[in-house]
Amino acid sequence: MTDALTTWAGSHTFRGGPLVHPTSVTEVAELVAGAQHVRAIGSRHSFHDLADSPGTLVALDRLEVPTVVDPDARTVTVGAGVRYGELARDLHAAGWALHTMASLPHIAVAGTVATATHGSGDASPNLSAVVRGLEVVGAGGEVRVLGPDDPELAASVVGLGALGVVTRVTFAIQPTYDVAQEVWLDLPWDVALGRFDAIMGSAYSVSLFTDWTGDAVGQVWRKHRVDAGTLGDDAVLAGARPAEGPVHPVPGQDPAACTQQGGVPGPWHERLPHFRLEFTPSAGAELQSEWLVPRAHAVAAIEALRGLSDQVSPLLMISEIRSIAGDDLWLSTAHGGDRVGLHFTWQPRRAEVEAVLPVIEAALAPFDARPHWGKLFAGPGAGRTWQDLYPRWDDARALIERCDPAGVFANDYLRRVGLH
Ligand SMILES: Cc1cc2nc3c(=O)[nH]c(=O)nc-3n(C[C@H](O)[C@H](O)[C@H](O)COP(=O)(O)OP(=O)(O)OC[C@H]3O[C@@H](n4cnc5c(N)ncnc54)[C@H](O)[C@@H]3O)c2cc1C
Structure with a gap:
């Protein structure tokens, strides 16, 4: 008997099957053309039934697609099942880089961009926002290529698997660069909130880690681009102290799993993620949720969450506060402007x-909080509709209906949120 297929965290057991690993785009097209229900799965780092299907599950991890850098267009095209850590290593070796990374490099590119996965950085949009092209196998098995000027690209990148099986992704790239990462401890909350914009802008990428208790933010992770010149303004972190050795954001976990700290410069892909590819990221046995609020509401939203610490903190391992630049992708959590x-x-x-999820959503509802598609949430928030949160919601729903009228890629998750 084979083990049941679960999400990475074991938080959902897939009902669909069989699990197949096509090696060519033609094979993917034949599979989809012959299937009543089918869905692509990535590295299964989402926490619920988002990637599940009543039918065949297609993993793209054995797809034989070469990685192609176009230096003139400044793009890289890669197979859908490639993990960011592998793509980043190859890009860096060839002298190129992405603008950001998520906290972990273990996630596959197509699954990652399908949920608007992000890192942190005032000037850094999420990973989906630099997608310049997609190759997608549609509901009838037809292979479609969406280029940078295709009006459907902005609708399709954060596609939640609803529009087809993505087989190739093209990303914008830039020349490689080095990053130095430093960690500060115990930043007083009044400083963190009083100077929120200055602190989040004090490095290329800034993350605040907190359990919402006490008078101070536990850890501040700052990642500085070495080519930006300075290591940033330390005075902005008044009251905090530099960590004396490596730390892990989750209390009790071994910092050996974390990328190099202490201000030692190194390649972007070995500093921008918090966790190393060869180690288990985060804690492993865990659940995750995230809500993204407009930057202008950040401090008020954080204060609302601090008011819930009695209910939230006993269930928590750690919370992280990050900034994400806005984009124009229809279902992106950063659609229409900068978010925290x-x-x-x-x-x-x-x-x-x-x-506790609806309690948090009620507290964040006044701030137009959008839940992360790959993490646990209850709904669009008390008194809110998805249309309130996403101006292109009805257009996205209509496109899904047009591209997949028979619901080949539909699943319980899409029906719950009303996208099918
Ligand atoms: C430890 C950990 C740390 C995380 N850190 C971050 C973080 O820093 N920032 C952040 O934003 N998120 C983070 N996440 C969430 C994670 O990035 C998202 O859940 C992401 O979608 C995972 O990618 P995946 O390949 O595992 O996708 P899966 O969970 O496998 O699938 C997600 C969706 O993508 C679709 N999909 C997958 N492949 C394809 C394809 N080829 N074609 C069409 N659709 C496809 C699936 O059908 C599904 O709808 C983290 C998760 C974990 C477990």
């Missing part, structure tokens, strides 16, 4: 976590 991400790594106490 309020993330929760939960202990694996599913029922208790699910009970």
Whole structure:
């Protein structure tokens, strides 16, 4: 008997099957053409049934697609199942880079951009925002190529798997660069909130880690681009102290899993993620949620969450606050303007976590909080509709209906949110 297929965290057991690993785009097209229900899965780092299907599950990890850099266009085209860590290593070796990375390099490119996955940085949009092209196998098995000027590209990148099986992704790239990462401890909350914009802007990428208790933010991670010149303004972190050695954001976890700290410069892909490719990221047995609020509401939203610490902190491993530049992708959590991400790594106490999600969503509802598509959420928030949160929601729904009228790629998740 084979083990049941689960998400990376074990938080969902897939109902669909069989699991197939096509090696060519032609094979993917034949599979989709002959299937009543089918869905692509990535590296399964989402936490719920987003990637599930009542039918065949298609993993793209064995797709034989070469990685092609176009130096003139400044793009790289890569197979859908390639993990960011592998893509980044190859890009750096060839003298190129991406603008950002998520906290972990273990995730596959097509699954990552399908959910608007992001890192942190005032000037850094999410990973989906630099997609310049997609090759997609549609519901009838037809292979479509969406280039940078195709009006459907902005609708399709954050596609939640609803528009087809992506087989190739093209990303914008830039010349490689070095980053130095430093960690500060115990930043007083009044400084963190009083100077929020200055702190989040004090490095290329800034993350605040907190459990929402006490008078101070536990850790501030700052990642400086070496080519930007200075290591940044330390005075802005008044009251905090530099960490004396490596730290892990989750209390009790081994910092050996984390990327190099201490201000030592190194390649972008070995500093921008928090976790190293060869180690288990984060904690492993965990759940996650995240809501993204407009930058202008960040401080008020954080204050609302601090007011919930009695209910939230006992279930928490750690929270992370990040900034993400806006984009124009229809279902991106940063559609229409800059956002701040309020993330929760939960202990694996599913029922208790699910009970607190609506409480958080009610507290964040006044701030137009959009839940991360790949993490646990209850809904669009108290008194809110998805249309309130996403101006192109009805257009996205209409496009899904037109591209997949028979619901080949539909699943329970899409029906729950009303996209199918
Ligand atoms: C430890 C950990 C750390 C994380 N850190 C971050 C972070 O820093 N920032 C952040 O924003 N998120 C983060 N996440 C969330 C994660 O990035 C997202 O859930 C992301 O979608 C995972 O990519 P995946 O390949 O595992 O996708 P999956 O979970 O496998 O799939 C996600 C969606 O993509 C679709 N999909 C996958 N492949 C294809 C394809 N080829 N064609 C069409 N659709 C496809 C699936 O059908 C599904 O709808 C983290 C998750 C974990 C477990």
